[in-house]
Amino acid sequence: MFKTDLEIAQECVLEPIRDVAAKIGVTEDDLEYYGKYKAKVSLDLLNRNKDKEDGKLILVTAINPTKAGEGKSTTTVGLGDALNRMGKKTMIALREPSLGPVFGLKGGAAGGGYAQVVPMEDINLHFTGDMHAITTANNLISACLDNHIHQGNALDIDIEHVTWKRCLDMNDRTLRNIRIGMGAKANGVERQDGFNITVASEVMAVLCLATSLSDLKTRLGNMLVAYNTKNEPIYVKDLGIEGALAMVLKDAIKPNMVQTLEHNPVLIHGGPFANIAHGCNSILATKTCLKLADYTVTEAGFGADLGAEKFLDIKCRFGNLKPNAVVIVATIRALKQHGNVAYEDLKEENVEAMLEGCANLAKHIDTVKQFGLPYIVAINEFASDTPKEVEALENWCKEHGHPMSLSQVWAKGGEGALDLAEKVVALCEEENSYAPLYDVEDSIEDKIHTIATKVYGADGVEFSEEAKQQIALYNKMGWDKMPICMAKTQMSLSDDAKKYGAPKGFMITVRELNPSLGAGFLVALTGKVLTMPGLPAVPAANNMDIDEEGHIKGLF
Amino acid sequence: MFKTDLEIAQECVLEPIRDVAAKIGVTEDDLEYYGKYKAKVSLDLLNRNKDKEDGKLILVTAINPTKAGEGKSTTTVGLGDALNRMGKKTMIALREPSLGPVFGLKGGAAGGGYAQVVPMEDINLHFTGDMHAITTANNLISACLDNHIHQGNALDIDIEHVTWKRCLDMNDRTLRNIRIGMGAKANGVERQDGFNITVASEVMAVLCLATSLSDLKTRLGNMLVAYNTKNEPIYVKDLGIEGALAMVLKDAIKPNMVQTLEHNPVLIHGGPFANIAHGCNSILATKTCLKLADYTVTEAGFGADLGAEKFLDIKCRFGNLKPNAVVIVATIRALKQHGNVAYEDLKEENVEAMLEGCANLAKHIDTVKQFGLPYIVAINEFASDTPKEVEALENWCKEHGHPMSLSQVWAKGGEGALDLAEKVVALCEEENSYAPLYDVEDSIEDKIHTIATKVYGADGVEFSEEAKQQIALYNKMGWDKMPICMAKTQMSLSDDAKKYGAPKGFMITVRELNPSLGAGFLVALTGKVLTMPGLPAVPAANNMDIDEEGHIKGLF
Secondary structure, eight states, rough: OOHHHHHHHHHOOOOOHHHHHTTTTOOOOGGGEEEESSSEEEEEEHHTTTSSSOEEEEEESSSSSOOOOOOOHHHHHHHHHHHHTTTTOOOEOOOOHHHHHHTSOOOOOOOOEEHHHHHHHHTTTTSSSSSHHHHHHHHOOOHHHHHHHTOTTTTTTTEEOOOOEEEEEEEEGGGSSSSEOSSSSSEEEEEEEEEEGGGGGGGHHHHHHOOHHHHHHHHHTOOEEEEEEOOOOEEEETTOHHHHHHTTTTTTTEEEEEEEETTTOOOOOOOOOOTTTTOOOOHHOOOOHHHHHEEEEESSSSIIIIHHHHIIIIIIIHOOOOEEEEEEEEEEHHHHHHOOOOOOGGSOOOHHHHHHHHHHHHHHHHHHHHHHOOEEEEOOOOOOOOOHHHHHHHHHHHHHTTOOEEEOOHHHGGGGHHHHHHHHHHHSSSSSOOOSSTTSOHHHHHHHHHHHHTTTTSSSEEEOOOHHHHHHHHHHHHOOOEEEEEEEEEOOSSTTOOOOOOOSEEEEEEEEEEEETTTEEEEEEEEEEOSSSOOOSSSSGGGGGEEEEEESSOOO | OOOHHHHHHHOOOOOOOOHHHTTTTTGGGGGGSSSSSSSSEEEHHHHHHSSSSEEEEEEEESSOOOOOOOOHHHHHHHHHHHHHHTOOOOOEEOOOOOOHHHHHHHHOOSSEEEEEHHHHHHHHHHTTEEEEHHHHHHHHHHHHHHHHHTTTTTOEEEEEEEEOOOSSSSSOOOGGSEEEEOOOOOOOOOEEEEEGGGGSHHHHHHHOOOHHHHHHHHHTTTOEEEEESSSSSEHHHTTTTTHHHHHHTTTTTTTEEEEEOOOOEEEOOOOOOTTTOOOOOHHHHHHHHHHHHHHEEEEEESSSSIIIIHIIIIIHHHHHHHOOOEEEEEEEHHHHHHHOOGGGGGSOOOOHHHHHHHHHHHHHHHHHHTTOOOOEEEEEOOOTTTTTHHHHHHHHHHHHHHOEEEEEEHHHHHGGGGHHHHHHHHHHHOOOOOOOSSSSTTTTTHHHHHHIIIIIOOOOEOOOOOHHHHHHHHHHHHHHHEEEEEOOOOSSSSSSSSOOSSOOOOOEEEEEEEEETTTTEEEEEEEOOOSSSOHHHHHHHGEEOOOOOOEESOOO
16 A cells, blocks of 8 residues: 555654755754744845856756646656755755645645655645735735725726736636625725636746845836726836835745755745746745755746746746756656546556657657757656556657656655766756747747747647737837746647647637736736636545644645 | 834844743743744643643723724733733733734734834734635635535535625725626636625634634534525535645644733734624633733723623633733723814813713723623823823722723833732732623523623614524524624724714614624624725825835834
8 A cells, every 4th residue: 555645744754944954054044934844045145145156957847747647846856855865965946836726636736755845734735824925915906906996096097907816825716707896885896807826926926036025026016907098007006005015025035945855955935837827936946046056956837838938938037047957757657648548548558659648748858959958858657657668668768869767756755866866967067058939029929929839839829809909009018028928728738728649730829918017928828728727526625634633634 | 203113113122932932931842933033832732731720811901992092902011011020920812913904004003112012023914824824714615615516516505695705814895795706607606705804704713712623623614604595504514624624724723922022922813803703812822821821911802892892701701711800991082082072182181071081981891890800990191191181080080989000001111001010910819700791591682682781881772674584593593592793883882983982872783693603603793894894095005115124114
């Protein structure tokens, strides 16, 4: 009988975070404890080390996720532990989990098996409160905006043209489209509104892209909230609350330190989803790792079409980061699913389907190559993988000249990724020609076309009438010289969740474009992707419990 | 030039919370640090001391609040510091501030002047995250409920008869009355809903009244959320998520320790408003103080008609607490306002108006006497008070046989309340005949009538048609044998905010009655009181700021 991730995590005897921090030279002066095993890290640490050379930066990405599971976080943690086992001073930078999926589909998210980050219960629940602070800041904007309208609307805000939405860190489909301010006049001015999930909020993006507290305040002030009746933009700074918002986020802006099961230091900070947001942990956390450690292993959400593309086109561009190597994670099970094997049949050997599914892996490898980066395929082994399947996959990689490594991080932790770690260290010594895929000076249409054709393999892009009108407006406003943050289903390279493998002959439909002027990008909503998920028929919450001694059950 | 509360608080050199805890014999084993100056206190501390005799319990209450200010929290903190100066081992138990008023009217709330609780910035912002955890639990119920309806509604929930509302810790009037689930079918089932402020959520009441983690879980499961189409009640436990909710609240249930400016230990835990909820900090925090200290000073919100009545009729009844003395706080300024002096004219001497305003103070004294408790009037001195006014007030107290003390806690901290502290110690030695005002076995109408006539001085109670129907239903359901939690304006003894002093010849109108079956009381909404406040024309948020070094401005 296998132990659950939660059981393995609960068996771990954690080291005091003070001792974990000491391993990379961080003293108590730079830590604010949240209990014994979590700490906020001072931003001053980054300032004091600003002249120090950065360590190596390794990005872990994956094929398109399937129900079968890939193990990207697990590989990230296992690789970090393996590098530390090799004597390389290594840190890991991850995103904070959202409570939406925790209560919804999948329970916790902090790696798996013997490659986890702990204390996993806290990380998956309120952690150090960053997510709640972001929710508060987001909704303070809405409350002040609607209060402004109610109190006489001196800014002449067009109530049919409010772009700012409320948010909650919750999967709650009924809040997508709501009508507020109903009933008596004392209840404010009635208008249409909606909630996003917090991880899709621009406040989250701004927190992840800010480089200091004052930069954060400036970005918050620049966020677009509405247009007035003359169609002129209204910003947060027009409401005069960017100081209050920065104050609300004064602790949230500091990265959080925790440890792996092998007691290596991890920064977990910021958690935008990669399908509906930019999908990377904060620039401040990554930069802090790069200054403190010789190797930093980080991940970007979902497949390379989403997280990695945005990591390389947005985060690295804004943060002036130079990645050294990319790890592309796949499992034999997931490749079979991309080869159109039904979920129920994944246990059965099927070399042919697996090789067919490799088309998906091949496309993501191609994407990483286009960014000019060295890469390695990491196959996350499952007990159900057969020797014939493993051999066929090894041969496929060999034939196509793809470096690869088999890893057993789930079962063995860092020990299961020593081969991968050695190969990654070698890759980091290679010169690379990393560059973003497009120039921000390109037109909005060209930038989206570049991503759709080069990364997704689409034939082209169709823009809805609404999107066309928005592009015209944004061109006029001078908001066209920013990177694009694509919002697309994670399940497929296309914008249709049902298309597995590497689909061909399809168009990407851009439904809507939203300017995130504080974050500094345009969000392009494709297909049917929604910024507020729903709960499944039986939410994960139904299986969760806690006893009188505080022991938790059902959190994966 | 007077310093602001924030400036005084920022000048304080705090002691590590470890050292503060040590003063009352609490060691590191029972603390979970949140930074250096805040800690969660283990519930095990209470269990281990359960056979120890309780210390003395002192309640601080006040006249009806006015714009002029009374200083109830300030007096509570100053009295606690004074008792410690006298060598009495004393703790203070307070409520956690809500972000609604922080961003709205008044900025922070943790005492004032030299009688404050610190770190006030943290206490007034996210503190240790309890408020956010409550918001999350509340909204997880809503999300699961609406998801249940969307996924086929096996419980046959009547969507016109959902009693559970969403909540946010924010003043946001436009969320009072909303329509959710609009648009496409994928957005869930459309229905009417609304948000309360988090401090009015039943989850907050349950957290404050729970006596253990398992009691918390049971109470959460018993909360009413809706009726089915046969008019039968649907509870949280029918949704099967009480375990998940208790897990969400696993840290929030632990009291938070901070310190006064004089480095004495304070527990701040739970924060229901006293106008729209029961207005007292948690039973767990108060009980912990009673076991650790010889004297516990606590406060209940707003005037004695609201907080004290609910403290004595609900909290003490449920928690089996025996109060020893009551301090009734008033200011000469506020008494003048109760004597119908305009706010602008309060600086001018007006003995006559002050004596007229004493009618309000007299009514609250009368209430405390009816509960069978010894009391003292604490006059919180202001620089604008004239010798004639002070003398007249002293004479008024003498004539009517009311013990009193002049205190200068704002300017002098504990030193300013030494006389008050000595008198309070003496009161605590008196035998008292404390008993709640009504029997829970009385009818709903009789219990409300008792409170309205004996505490508010009303002639009687009028019930709306809706309230009458609700009473009939609750009688049938067997929900009538619970205490009543009155929701009423804090500004007046009546349910009309504009009636100062001690109004006569008025009726109390009960508009609506809501069963809080997890908390164990019925909420009676009177007059126009609302469970979601709005922001003023210029919110306090507009004056708040933070600089690059993290220094805060404008938080009072």
